[in-house]
Amino acid sequence: MIAAAASPGVWPLLRIWMPQLLTAAQGTLRMTAAAFAIAAVVGLLFGLARLSRHRMLSRFAVGYIEVVRGTPALTQLFLIYFSLPSVGIVLRAFEAAVIGLGLNGAAYLAEVYRAGIQAIHRGQREAAYSIGMTHLEAMRFIILPQAVRIVLPPMANYAIALLKDTSIASLISAPELMLRARDLSSEYFMPMRLYLTAGLMYLIMAYPLSRAVRFLEYRLSHGR
Amino acid sequence: MLHRPETQGADERRPAATPGPSPLLRIVGLHKRFGDLEVLKGIDLAVAAGERLTIIGPSGSGKTTLLRCINHLEKPTRGHVYIEGELVGEKMVDGRYVEMRDREIARLRAKVGMVFQRFYLFPHLTAIENIMIGPVRVLKMSRADANTLALDLLKKVGLAHKCDVYPEKLSGGQQQRVAIARTLAMRPKLMLFDEVTSALDPELIGEVLTVMRRLATEGMTMIIVTHEMQFAEDVSDRVIFMDDGIVVEAGPPHKMFRAPDHPRTRAFLSAVLDRQAYQ
Amino acid sequence: MTGDPWGRTLAKLPEIARGLLVGAVTTIQVTTGALAVAIVLGIVFAVLKTAPSRPLRALATAYVEVFRAVPVLTQLFVIYFGLAGIGIKLNPLPAAIVGFGINGGAYLTEVFRAGIEAIHQGQLEGAFSIGMTRPMAMWYIILPQAVRVVLPPIGNFAIGLLKDTSIASAVAAPELMFRARSLVEATFLSTQIYLMVALLYLAMSLPLSRAVRHLEAAMGRGHQA
Numbered sequence: 012m013i014a015a016a017a018s019p020g021v022w023p024l025l026r027i028w029m030p031q032l033l034t035a036a037q038g039t040l041r042m043t044a045a046a047f048a049i050a051a052v053v054g055l056l057f058g059l060a061r062l063s064r065h066r067m068l069s070r071f072a073v074g075y076i077e078v079v080r081g082t083p084a085l086t087q088l089f090l091i092y093f094s095l096p097s098v099g100i101v102l103r104a105f106e107a108a109v110i111g112l113g114l115n116g117a118a119y120l121a122e123v124y125r126a127g128i129q130a131i132h133r134g135q136r137e138a139a140y141s142i143g144m145t146h147l148e149a150m151r152f153i154i155l156p157q158a159v160r161i162v163l164p165p166m167a168n169y170a171i172a173l174l175k176d177t178s179i180a181s182l183i184s185a186p187e188l189m190l191r192a193r194d195l196s197s198e199y200f201m202p203m204r205l206y207l208t209a210g211l212m213y214l215i216m217a218y219p220l221s222r223a224v225r226f227l228e229y230r231l232s233h234g235r
Numbered sequence: 236m237l238h239r240p241e242t243q244g245a246d247e248r249r250p251a252a253t254p255g256p257s258p259l260l261r262i263v264g265l266h267k268r269f270g271d272l273e274v275l276k277g278i279d280l281a282v283a284a285g286e287r288l289t290i291i292g293p294s295g296s297g298k299t300t301l302l303r304c305i306n307h308l309e310k311p312t313r314g315h316v317y318i319e320g321e322l323v324g325e326k327m328v329d330g331r332y333v334e335m336r337d338r339e340i341a342r343l344r345a346k347v348g349m350v351f352q353r354f355y356l357f358p359h360l361t362a363i364e365n366i367m368i369g370p371v372r373v374l375k376m377s378r379a380d381a382n383t384l385a386l387d388l389l390k391k392v393g394l395a396h397k398c399d400v401y402p403e404k405l406s407g408g409q410q411q412r413v414a415i416a417r418t419l420a421m422r423p424k425l426m427l428f429d430e431v432t433s434a435l436d437p438e439l440i441g442e443v444l445t446v447m448r449r450l451a452t453e454g455m456t457m458i459i460v461t462h463e464m465q466f467a468e469d470v471s472d473r474v475i476f477m478d479d480g481i482v483v484e485a486g487p488p489h490k491m492f493r494a495p496d497h498p499r500t501r502a503f504l505s506a507v508l509d510r511q512a513y514q
Numbered sequence: 515m516t517g518d519p520w521g522r523t524l525a526k527l528p529e530i531a532r533g534l535l536v537g538a539v540t541t542i543q544v545t546t547g548a549l550a551v552a553i554v555l556g557i558v559f560a561v562l563k564t565a566p567s568r569p570l571r572a573l574a575t576a577y578v579e580v581f582r583a584v585p586v587l588t589q590l591f592v593i594y595f596g597l598a599g600i601g602i603k604l605n606p607l608p609a610a611i612v613g614f615g616i617n618g619g620a621y622l623t624e625v626f627r628a629g630i631e632a633i634h635q636g637q638l639e640g641a642f643s644i645g646m647t648r649p650m651a652m653w654y655i656i657l658p659q660a661v662r663v664v665l666p667p668i669g670n671f672a673i674g675l676l677k678d679t680s681i682a683s684a685v686a687a688p689e690l691m692f693r694a695r696s697l698v699e700a701t702f703l704s705t706q707i708y709l710m711v712a713l714l715y716l717a718m719s720l721p722l723s724r725a726v727r728h729l730e731a732a733m734g735r736g737h738q739a
Contacts, residue, residue, distance in 0.1 A: 081719040082712045083680035085691060090712070093698070094705035097519070137308055138355035138414075142369035142421050143345025145337045152372055156359050178585035182684055189587060196595065203596035210584040210592065217583040 028195055028208065035191035036212055042109055042177045042187055047170050049113025054120030059150075061125050072121065079118035085179050087111050092183045108180035108187075116173060120166065127162035128154060160231055167224040171217055178213075188212060257320065259284040259456050260305065260425060265314035267300055274300045276480035278314070282425070282458065287451050289459045289467040289488070292477035293503060298460045301477070302427045305458070306347040307340050318346060319424065345373060348418030348426040352434050354410045356402040356417070363389060363398035366417045374421070381420075388416040392446050408439030412446055419450075426450070428459040464508060468492050476500045523706040530697055530707060537693030538714050544610050544679045544689055549672055551615025556622025561652060563627050574623065581620035587681050589613050594685040610682035610689075618675060625667045629660035666733055669726035673719050680715075690714060 060072035079087070092107040102110070131154050139149035181189035192209040196202040258281040267275040274297045282288055290298045303309040305316055307324040315332075316323040323343055325332045335343075357365050366385035370376040376384070389395045392412040402410055411431055418426060428447065432440040444466050451457060451470045461467055467474060467488065474491040476484045476499070484497040495501050523530070563574035581589070590613040597604060604612075633656050641651035683692035694711045698704045 077720070077723075078712075078716065081677075081716045081723065083677035083691070083715060085680040085683070086708060086711050086715065089691075089695075090705070090708045094708055097705055132355075134351060134353055134355040135357065138351060138357070140308065140341065140344055141306060141347075141349040141351075142417065143341050143343075143373040144369075145341040147337075148341070148372060152368060153357055157357075160359075175583075175585035178587040179681060181587070182681075189585070189591075192588075193591070196599075200599065202599040203592065206588055206592045206596050210588045213585055213588060214580060214583040218579060221579075221583065 024199065024201070024204070025208070028205070031191055031195065032188065032208065032212060035186065035188045036216065038105070038185075039174065039177050039187040040216070042105065042112070042180060042185070043170065043174045045109045046112035046116060046177070047173055049109065050116025050120050050169070050173070051166065053114065053117035055124055057117055057121035058124030058128070061121060062128060076118045076121050079115055080122075084112060084115045084176060085182065087115055088179065088183055104180070104183050104185035107183060108177065108185040112173060112176060112180070116169065119169060123162050123165045123169070124158070127158040127165075130161055131157050163231065164224060164228045167220075167227060171220050171224065174217055174220070175213065258282055259286075259319060260458075261317040261320075262301075262305070263315045263317070265301070265304060265316065266312045267297070267304060267309060268312045274480055275304070275311075278480075278482060280475075280482070282456065284424075284456055285454045287457045287459070287470055287472045289461060289471040289474045290477055291461070291464070291467065291474060291503070291507075292483075295479075296477040297480045298477050299429055302349070302429050302458065302460060305425075305427060306344050306349055308349075310334075318343065341373075345369070345421045346424050348421060348423035350411070350414050350418055350426065350428050350431045352430045354402075354407070354414045354434075356405075356410050356414055358402050361399050361401055362394065362405065362413045365402070365413055366420045369417065369421045384420060385416070388419050389413070391419075391449075392416045393442070406439055407435045408442045411435065411443045415443070415446055415450075425456045425458070428457065428461070430460050430462070432461065432463060462507065464492065464504075476503065478503070519703055519706060522701070523703050526701060526703070530701070530703075530710070533693045533697050534690060534707075534710060534714060537688065537690035538718065540607070540687070540693075541676065541679050541689040542718070544607065544614065544682060544687065545672065545676045547611035548614035548618055548675060548679070551611060552618030552622050552671075552675075553668070555616065555619025556626045557657070559619065559623040560626030560630055563623060564630055578620045578623050581617050586614065586617045586678060587684060589617050590682065590685050606682070606685050606687040609685060610679065610687040614675060614678065614682070618671065622668065622671060625664050625671070626660065629664040630656055632663050633659045662733060666726055666730045669722070669729055673722050673726065676719055676722070677715065 057072045057075060060068045061076065063069050063072075088108060088111040091111045092102060092104060095102060095107075135153055135157070136149050139153040140146075144152070177187050178189040180187055181193060184190060188209055192205045196205040199205070260280070260282040262278055262280040265275050265278040265280075266273065276297075278297075278301060290301070292298050300309060304311050305318075305323070307316075310324060315325070321343070322332075324340055325334050326339075327333075356362075357368070360368060363382070363385045366388055367378070367381040370381040370384060371378055386395060386398060389398050392415060394409060394412055394416075397405060397409060397413075402413070405413065415431075431447075432443050435443065440463070444463065447457070447459070447466075448470055457470075459467065459471070469488075471488045473485060474488050475482050476491065476495070476497070478499055484491070484495055484500045486495070491500070492504065495504065559574045559577055562570045563578070565571055565574075590610065593613045594604060594606065594609040630652075637655055637659065638648075638651055641655045642648075646654070679687075679689050680691040682689055683695060686692060690711060694707050698707050701707070
C-alpha cells in the first residue's frame, strides 16, 4: 500500500490534485468557522434558557437539547437540505450544512455552558445579589466571566471535532474536502491515494489545533 | 482580654436602644419552611437605627435563615419584613401582597449589606475591583469616584497595600475584611454579619473583629450572628437568643451573658462558654 | 408523483416501517460490534501508553493522534473504497465495524488511560510489593478498579457511536440511514421518512442516555475520580 502510494507515478497527479484539494480544504475551514459561530451563540442562548427560572423556557431548551443530541447530525442535515424545500425553504448545500452543523453544535455547547455556569459556586451569585445586583447583572459581571475560563477548553475541543464533522456535509454534496476527494477518486480511480491524502490534510489541520488546545488547558489550570 | 474603654464610652453615648416609633428594621410574624422542615416559627423583631444586635443560639436554630430573609435571599413562607417602613421582597398592589420584581429586590438589597461566612469574594477581580464593581455597575458611579471610594475603604480596613492583589493570594482574615469593605461601598443602612469569623483560623479572627468594632462605634446598624461571645458582649446593645426557630429570650448583653432568665438560654451559654474557656 | 405526501406515507407505512426497522437492527449490530473492537483496542493501547518503554508509548500516541485527527468518514472510505481500489474487497458491514472500531479505539484509549492513571500510584506499588509482575498487577489490580471509573465515559461514547453509524450509509452499509435513503429515493417522501428516522434514533439513544446518567450518579457517590 505504501509502495503504491510512493510510486513515481504519484507526483504529477498530486500536482493536479493539490490545488483542487486545497481549495476544497478552504471550504472545510469556512464551514467550520461559520458553524462554530452559530453553535457558540445559539448554544449560549439555549444554555441560559436551560438555567432560566421560567419553567416553559427551561423545558423548551431541554427538549431541544435532548432531541438534537439524540439524533445523528447526518439525519439533521438531510432533513434541512431535502425536507425544508417542501415548506418553501430552499438552501444550498453549503448553507444547509452550516445551519445543520451549527444547530447541532448549539445543543452540545448548551450543555457545556450549563455545566460551566453551574460550576460557579452559589455563594458567588448570592454575594453579587447582596451588593444589589439583579440576576442579569450578576450573570454578566460575576458568573459568566468566571464561567468563560471553564468552558474555553471544551469549546476549543468542540471546534476540532466540528472540523472533522464537516466531512459528512459531503454526503449532501456541500463543497468541502471529502466531496472533492470523492469526485477526484471517481475520476482517476485511485481511491486509496486520494483518501489517504485527504486524511493527511485533516491531520495537518487538526493536529496543531489540538496541541494548541492542550496548551490552553495547561495555561488555564496553572496560570494567573 | 481586650482593653475596653472605647465600647463603654459608646454605651454611654447611646443608651440601650429600644425601637422607637419608626425602627429601621421591622419583622412581623416571620415563618420559613423548607419542604417539611419549619425553620422559622414566628419571629417578631424591631431594630432601631444605630442599634447593634447580636443573635446567638445553637446551629439549626434559624439564625442564618433569619438573616437571609431580611435581605430576601430566602423568601419567607409567611410574615413580612420592613426596612425603613418599606416592605422587602413584596409590595402592596390593590390591597394584596405581590412579589417584587428582580430589579426592585436587587436595589433594596443594596441598602442591606451582608457579609458571609465564606466571604465569596469574586476571584476574577482584584481586591479593589471587588469593592468597585458594586458602585460602578449598580450605582452607576464613575470609575474614578469608585476607585477613590474603594481605596478609602481599603485603608479603613487596613488593606490599602493589597489593593491590586487577587483574593486567592489573601489570607482568610484579609479576604473577609475586603468583603466588609465591598459591602460598605454600597453605603448600606444596615449590615448583616453571618458568622463571619467561623471559617477563619483563630489568629485571623481578631483583625476582622477590630474592623467590626470600628463600624459599631461609627454608628452602623448591625445584626451579628456569632459565636464570639466576648465580642458580642463588648459591642452589642441587645442580644437575642434563638432556639428551634423562635426568639427564646432577649435583653441587654450584661444581663443575657451574666444572668439570663430562661433555662434554655442558661443551658446554651454554659455549654458554649465552658468550651471557650479552654481556648 | 402526485398525491398528498402524508396520505401516501400512511399507505406505504408497513413497507417503510419494515425497511427502517431492519435498518435499525443493523445499526445496533454495527454499534455493538464496533464498541467491542474499540474497547479491546482502547485497553491495549492504554496499557501501551502507560508502559515504561518509550517506543511503545510513541506507537500508542501515534495511533491516538492520527485516528483522532482524521474524520471517521475518511477512515471508512480508505477501508472500503481504498482497499477495494487495490484489490481487497470488503463487505460494507464488516468494513463499518472495523472502521468505527479502530476510530473508537483511539478515543477510548484516552478514556482507559485516564482510568488507569486514576488508580495507578500506590495500587501498583502495593501489587509489586506482594511480588506481582507488571502485567499481573495490571490485570488483577489496576484494570478491575479502572472499570468503575471508565463506565460512564464508555456509555457516552456508545451513544455517540450509535449516531455516528449513520455515516456508514456512505459506504452502503445497510443500516438505518442507508435504508432511509433508499426508501426516499423510491418514494420521494423525504420529510416523513427522515422524521421517522429521527424518532427511531431517539428511541434508541434516549434510554441509553438515561442509563448513563444513572451510572454517573451511582459512580459519583463515594468515588472521586
